[in-house]
Amino acid sequence: MKLPVLILVFNGQIEFSELSEKQWDLLIRQAREAMLLAKLYYFFKKKQWLDKVPPIVFRYLKSAQIHSEKQFNDLCWEVKHLEKVAKELNYPLILLKGAAYTVAGRKASQGRIFSDIDILVGCENISNTEKYLMINGLVSSEVDAYNQRYYRQWMHEIPAMKHMYRGSVIDLHHNILPRTVKACPDAILLLKDSKPVFGYEGINVLSATDMIIHSATHLFYDGELEHGCRDINDLHDLLIEYSESNESLDALVIRANKLGLQKPVYYALRYVNFILGFSVSKGVINKLNKNIPTGIFVPIMDFLFMRALMPAHESCNDYWTGLARWILYVRSHWLRMPIYQLIPHLFRKSYRRILGKETH
Amino acid sequence: MKTKKIDIAACLGSYGLTINIGFFRYNIRSSLRTVEQSIETLYSDFELTDYETDSQLVDFHVLVDEVWQLRSVFNRQAKFFLDGLAPFNSLPIQHAPAIIEWGMNWCVSSQLNTHLIIHAAVIEKDGFAAVMPAPPGSGKSTLTASLIQEGWRLLSDELTLIDLNTLQVSPFPRPVSLKNESITVIKNRYPNVIFGPISSDTAKGNVCHIRPPSLSVKNQHVNCPIGWFIFPKYQREAKTEFFEFGKAQALMSVAENSFNYSVLGETGFDVLKNVIGKANCFQFKYSNLDEAIKVFSGLPVPQ
Numbered sequence: 001m002k003l004p005v006l007i008l009v010f011n012g013q014i015e016f017s018e019l020s021e022k023q024w025d026l027l028i029r030q031a032r033e034a035m036l037l038a039k040l041y042y043f044f045k046k047k048q049w050l051d052k053v054p055p056i057v058f059r060y061l062k063s064a065q066i067h068s069e070k071q072f073n074d075l076c077w078e079v080k081h082l083e084k085v086a087k088e089l090n091y092p093l094i095l096l097k098g099a100a101y102t103v104a105g106r107k108a109s110q111g112r113i114f115s116d117i118d119i120l121v122g123c124e125n126i127s128n129t130e131k132y133l134m135i136n137g138l139v140s141s142e143v144d145a146y147n148q149r150y151y152r153q154w155m156h157e158i159p160a161m162k163h164m165y166r167g168s169v170i171d172l173h174h175n176i177l178p179r180t181v182k183a184c185p186d187a188i189l190l191l192k193d194s195k196p197v198f199g200y201e202g203i204n205v206l207s208a209t210d211m212i213i214h215s216a217t218h219l220f221y222d223g224e225l226e227h228g229c230r231d232i233n234d235l236h237d238l239l240i241e242y243s244e245s246n247e248s249l250d251a252l253v254i255r256a257n258k259l260g261l262q263k264p265v266y267y268a269l270r271y272v273n274f275i276l277g278f279s280v281s282k283g284v285i286n287k288l289n290k291n292i293p294t295g296i297f298v299p300i301m302d303f304l305f306m307r308a309l310m311p312a313h314e315s316c317n318d319y320w321t322g323l324a325r326w327i328l329y330v331r332s333h334w335l336r337m338p339i340y341q342l343i344p345h346l347f348r349k350s351y352r353r354i355l356g357k358e359t360h
Numbered sequence: 361m362k363t364k365k366i367d368i369a370a371c372l373g374s375y376g377l378t379i380n381i382g383f384f385r386y387n388i389r390s391s392l393r394t395v396e397q398s399i400e401t402l403y404s405d406f407e408l409t410d411y412e413t414d415s416q417l418v419d420f421h422v423l424v425d426e427v428w429q430l431r432s433v434f435n436r437q438a439k440f441f442l443d444g445l446a447p448f449n450s451l452p453i454q455h456a457p458a459i460i461e462w463g464m465n466w467c468v469s470s471q472l473n474t475h476l477i478i479h480a481a482v483i484e485k486d487g488f489a490a491v492m493p494a495p496p497g498s499g500k501s502t503l504t505a506s507l508i509q510e511g512w513r514l515l516s517d518e519l520t521l522i523d524l525n526t527l528q529v530s531p532f533p534r535p536v537s538l539k540n541e542s543i544t545v546i547k548n549r550y551p552n553v554i555f556g557p558i559s560s561d562t563a564k565g566n567v568c569h570i571r572p573p574s575l576s577v578k579n580q581h582v583n584c585p586i587g588w589f590i591f592p593k594y595q596r597e598a599k600t601e602f603f604e605f606g607k608a609q610a611l612m613s614v615a616e617n618s619f620n621y622s623v624l625g626e627t628g629f630d631v632l633k634n635v636i637g638k639a640n641c642f643q644f645k646y647s648n649l650d651e652a653i654k655v656f657s658g659l660p661v662p663q
Contacts, residue, residue, distance in 0.1 A: 022416040029421065029443050032471075056385065056417055063473035070623045314444050 001306055003275070004316040006030040009040075010233070011277040016049050024053075026315050028060050034229040034311035037064030038111030068111045075102050078117060078168050079203060085132050086202025093129070093203055094120040094194045096173065096214060100205040101234070103197045108237035112230070116160065116169035120206075122191055123174040130158060130172060137164050146348065154180050154341070176214050177221060180337045183291070185259040190214075208245070209255040212238045216268035217261055223332030225308040225325060232309050235268050236276045249280065253287045262288040271305055304328055366410050369396045376411035378418060379403055382521075382532040382580050385418040386464060387411045390456070392438065395424055398457035398556045402535040402569055405577040420467040424460045426453055442467055451562070458559035458567045461537060465518050468532070469619045475521040475530060476631050477619040482520040482529055483512040488587025488662055489529045491520050491639075493617040496564070499594025502542040503652060505570060509550045510653050514576040515584065519619075524627060527635050528583040533576045535569035543568050549649070587662035589614065589641045601645040602655050610641040638662065 005023045008014040019027070031037045041061040044050045053061065079099065086093045095103060098114035121129045142148055142159035151159045156175035162168070175187040194204040206214055215238055219231040243249065249269075256265040266288050272278040285292075293301055307324040310316040333342060371377035372395065376387040379399075390396065409415065423441040427450050431437055437450035440463035447466060451459055469477055480493035481504040490512075494500045501517055508514045515529055517536040522529055535556060538546055543566060546553060554571040589610055611632050615621045621628045640660055646652040 020416075025417045032443070033445075054417060056419055059419070059474050060471065063471060066473040067623055070625055073625065 001318065004030050004310055004313075006034065006036065006040075006229075006311055006316075007275055010043065011275065013277075016044075016047070016052070021054075024057055028057050030311040030313045030316060032060065032064075033313040035113045035227060036111075036230055036233060036311070037061055038068035038113065039230075039233060040111075041065040042110045064113075065111060068113055071113060072102060072109075074168075075099060075117070078166070079103055079200065081136065082117075082119075083200055083203060085129075085136050088132055089125075089129065089202065091121060091125055092194065092196065094191065095197075095203060095205050096120055096176075097218065100211065101238075103200060103203065104205045104211075106211075106238065107241050108234045110237075112234070116171055118157075118171045118173060120173045120176070120187070120190070120194075123187065126158060126172065126174050130161070133161055133170065133172070137166075138162065138170055139164060141169070146352070150345070154178055154337070156184070176217055178336050180341060181221065181335060183260050183263065185261055189259060208242055209252050210259075212242060212252060212268070213256055213259060213261050213265060216264035220264040220267045221332060221335055223329040225328060226312045228309040229311045232271055232275055236272050236278055239268075239272055239278055249284045250287065253284055257287075257289050260291070262291045263293070266292040267301070267305065270302075271309055274302075274306065275309060366408060368400055368408065371408075371410045371412075372396055372399070374412065376421070378409045378411045378414055380407050380580075381464075381534060382516075382530055384420070384468065384532070385415065386467075387418045387421045388424075388460070389422070390424045390460070392424060392426065392453070392456045394454070394456045394557050395460055398460065398569070401554060402556045402571045404571070405574045420464070420471075422460070422463060422467065424456055424463065440466075455559040455562050455567075457557045457569065458537075458562055461535060461569055464534065468519055468521075472521075473620055473623055475523055476621065476624060476628055478520040478522070478614055479518065479617045479619065480520040480614075481517050482515040483507050484515055484529075484584045485512050486661075487584060489515060489584045490588040490590055490656070490659070491529070491586055491614075492590050492592050493520070493614050494592055495617070497594075498592055499542075499646075500592050501537055501539070502545060502594070502649070503592055503646075505536045505538060505542070505546045505553070506549065506649050506653060507656055508536070508573055508576065509553065510657075512656070513579060514572050522586070522631060522635060523583065524624070524631055526583065527631060528585050530583050531576070531580045533572045533580050535572055537567060537569050539567055540565040545649070546570065586635045586639050588659055589636060589639050590644050591642070592644045592646065594647065595645055596647055598645050598647045600648060600651040600655065601643075603643055605641040605643045607636050607641055611636050 005014065005026050009027060028037065031040045037060055041064060044053060044061065082093055096118035098109065098112055099117045101109035101112065138161040140159050141162045148159060151157065156178045157171050157173040161170045161172065175184060176190065177184045190206060190210050193207040193210055195207055197203045197205055205211065212235065215235050219228065219235065252265065256262050266285065269280045269285060273280045304324045304327055307321045308328050337345065368377060372388060372390050376389045379386050379388060421443040424438060427437050427439045429437050429450055436453040438453040438456045438459055439446055439450040440448055440459050478491065478493055480491050481500045482489050482491045483504060492500045504517050514533045516532040517534060519532055520529060521532055556569045558566055558568040560566045591605060591613060614632055614636065640662055644655065
């Protein structure tokens with residue numbers, strides 16, 4: 001399979017000076033679709049290429065960078081408000097994903113576009129945290145009783161909460177995978193290892209290893225892979241930073257074994273290597289002790305993920321891309337809920353949609 | 361003229377027709393006859409090229425085509441796409457000429473942050489631009505359509521683009537959009553103005569675009585500093601009123617009419633503060649176009 005020009009630029013297989021006009025055109029189109037324009041801006045900036053890109057390309061890289069900067073400021077402002085909430089609690093609020101990369105100053109946060117703030121607390125603290133968030137102006141955006149119960153009974157998060165005036169959205173989690181998933185880890189392990197963030201009181205982030213494992217888990221258990229290309233880039237940034245701080249990848253693998261999340265870490269290392277050229281030794285992968293695909297499943301998953309992790313732009317699709325995305329979507333449901341729960345849930349959803357009680 | 365040499369319909373129906381408007385380059389595809397007519401009429405002064413053989417790096421890849429939906433049974437539907445992304449619902453196919461114009465504006469207002477973008481008409485005379493920010497229904501398009509027949513240069517009818525570094529307006533001389541009675545008013549006043557195909561009964565009523573003056577197209581790369589901010593208000597039977605508008609209030613009004621003021625943050629504020637500080641700001645109420653044109657020709661020259 002031929003890799004799209006956006007990927008070839010990121011992994012260094014194509015030199016900037018070699019790009020034709022047509023390739024420059026595809027580059028911004030693919031990056032726009034994958035929400036990676038701002039990331040591309042910082043990539044070129046680091047290589048000192050920014051003044052050499054064609055004016056049309058620069059226009060959209062710069063526009064996206066300005067947009068990402070605005071998001072950065074908005075996020076810091078929101079976290080300042082969360083800090084006020086955290087001071088009233090006797091446990092920390094643990095930020096996840098985009099928000100965590102940003103406050104922890106990770107490279108992955110540079111030029112990353114995201115829409116909501118994810119927070120993790122212990123399961124026993126969910127209702128108390130929810131109460132304090134409500135006191136501070138956040139209200140549940142889900143009014144439907146069935147959906148409320150569905151979230152609270154089976155999922156790893158409660159329905160999204162939205163601030164009444166500022167419009168910011170917070171997802172409050174007690175785990176990183178739904179309770180119904182077989183591989184659902186022991187959240188206490190994640191909480192115990194979380195680290196305070198410098199400059200913020202009562203705000204934590206996951207440890208460096210757990211941050212990578214969570215990013216991988218999120219990507220490889222989720223069915224909506226439209227942002228798969230952005231997420232694999234996040235993983236790449238996190239892994240590069242992780243290996244630069246001289247920790248061997250062994251610690252990551254040991255942690256994955258302990259949490260029982262070998263499968264997502266296996267895929268993460270495999271595809272960050274295949275797609276973005278991050279080097280991983282075979283020995284490291286062999287240390288993942290179970291739950292990893294073997295035999296015929298390896299080429300099958302390669303076939304699917306190497307398509308679904310590309311930008312969702314028509315120029316990156318081949319004959320099989322649509323099918324691959326669909327199979328992975330079905331797979332994610334299969335992984336997330338046992339069939340005896342999934343079927344009644346889907347029936348209920350369809351029935352309600354016919355009655356017009358659901359719009360999505 | 362390059363226009364004569366290429367087959368517009370063939371380009372639109374295959375790899376696309378490339379149009380340079382201001383500093384933007386669009387690649388447009390469509391198999392609809394009305395879109396072809398519209399482009400042939402409205403864009404004849406622009407440089408049109410075949411995407412397949414000419415330049416391949418463009419700002420926006422735009423497609424307007426028929427789509428199949430349940431509603432199509434009663435009323436055939438057309439939809440706008442920016443590079444595969446459909447930001448709007450489908451509309452009746454007879455609105456296609458309006459759909460493409462609205463869509464092309466949306467591309468700029470949603471993607472660009474290298475300029476402060478204000479929802480405003482902007483015209484130029486003697487080297488200075490008059491910016492007219494106003495909500496729909498304030499008569500800014502009718503006023504613009506008239507003034508560009510009276511010696512003013514069209515910079516844009518919808519989107520005023522202020523360069524963040526030079527603080528000058530970058531022209532974006534698209535066809536001027538007229539609605540309902542304005543169409544007849546302009547047709548009667550200026551019989552030489554060329555109209556594109558009409559889109560009847562849209563959400564905004566009847567919509568029709570007019571071809572931008574050739575000179576405005578020819579000078580579409582000439583940027584220009586801002587001399588005036590004028591807030592027009594059309595009111596039936598109203599007496600012409602023209603009075604100065606406080607700068608602080610003007611700044612707030614312009615910010616409210618901006619697409620990306622909040623995205624630009626401090627830069628957005630600084631840019632507005634600078635351009636408004638140097639410009640003359642007025643409020644303007646009118647119902648008589650002759651008087652309105654007179655007021656514009658007597659605008660105080662900026663320092």
